[in-house]
Amino acid sequence: MKPYAVLFVCMGNICRSPTAHGVFQHMVKAQHLHDRVQVDSAGTHNYHPNSPPDERSQQHAIRRGYDLSELRARQIQAADFEEFDLILAMDWDNLKLIQAECPPEHLVKVRRLTEFCSVHHSEVVPDPYYGGPAGFDHVLDLVEDACEGLLHHVTGQIR
Numbered sequence: 001m002k003p004y005a006v007l008f009v010c011m012g013n014i015c016r017s018p019t020a021h022g023v024f025q026h027m028v029k030a031q032h033l034h035d036r037v038q039v040d041s042a043g044t045h046n047y048h049p050n051s052p053p054d055e056r057s058q059q060h061a062i063r064r065g066y067d068l069s070e071l072r073a074r075q076i077q078a079a080d081f082e083e084f085d086l087i088l089a090m091d092w093d094n095l096k097l098i099q100a101e102c103p104p105e106h107l108v109k110v111r112r113l114t115e116f117c118s119v120h121h122s123e124v125v126p127d128p129y130y131g132g133p134a135g136f137d138h139v140l141d142l143v144e145d146a147c148e149g150l151l152h153h154v155t156g157q158i159r
Contacts, residue, residue: 004158005038006150007080008113009098010090013043013073016125017090018053019139020113022061022068024147031151036158040084044097046075054129060136064144081106085157088113088150091124114142116149 008020021041028037052058053068061068080087081102087110089095098110114122125142128135 001036003036003038004154005040005084005086006154007076007084007087008039008041008090009044009076009087009094010041010125011043011045011094011127012047012129013041013075014048014051014054015057015129015136016127016139016143017041017043018068018071018073019057019061019066020088020090020125020143020147021071022053022066023140023143024150026066027147027151031155033155033158037154041071042074042076042080044076044094048073049075056128056133056136057139060133060140064140076101081109085109086111086150086154091127113146113150116146116153117142118149119145 008017010016018041021039025039028034028039051073053071058068087098089098089112095112099107102110113125120142122142125139128139
C-alpha cells in the first residue's frame with residue numbers, strides 16, 4: 001500500500017516548509033504512522049539547493065523538540081504533483097506559483113497549510129526570514145496548530 005504523501009512548500013525551502021516538514025514528521029512518528037504517511041518539503045524557487053534549514057529555524061524548532069538538521073532544500077518538481085496526495089503552500093504567492101505549474105487533474109491536491117488551523121486564525125504562514133526571533137516562534141505556533149489539524153485529516157484518509 002502506497003503511503004499517504006504530504007508535501008510542504010514555501011519559497012526557498014529553508015524556513016517555513018522544513019519547519020512544517022519536521023513538525024509533521026514528528027507528529028506522524030509519535031502516532032506510529034511513519035510507515036503509512038510520507039512527509040517531504042520543497043521550495044517554489046531553487047535558491048538553496050541541498051542546503052540545511054535556516055539556522056534560526058533549526059534553533060527555534062529544537063527548543064520545541066523538533067530536529068530539522070537532516071532536512072535539505074530542494075525545488076518542487078513536476079513528479080511531485082503525481083506523487084503527493086496533498087501539496088500545502090505556506091502563503092498566497094507560493095500557492096499561485098504551485099497552481100500555475102500544477103497539471104489540472106492534480107489541482108485539488110494543492111491547498112494552504114493554514115486551512116488546517118483550529119486555534120490560530122491566519123490565512124498564511126508568514127515568512128520569518130527578514131524578521132527577528134519572534135517571527136520564527138510565530139511560524140512554529142501556526143505550524144503546530146495546522147499540523148495537528150492536518151494529522152487528524154490524514155488519519156481519516158488512511159483508515
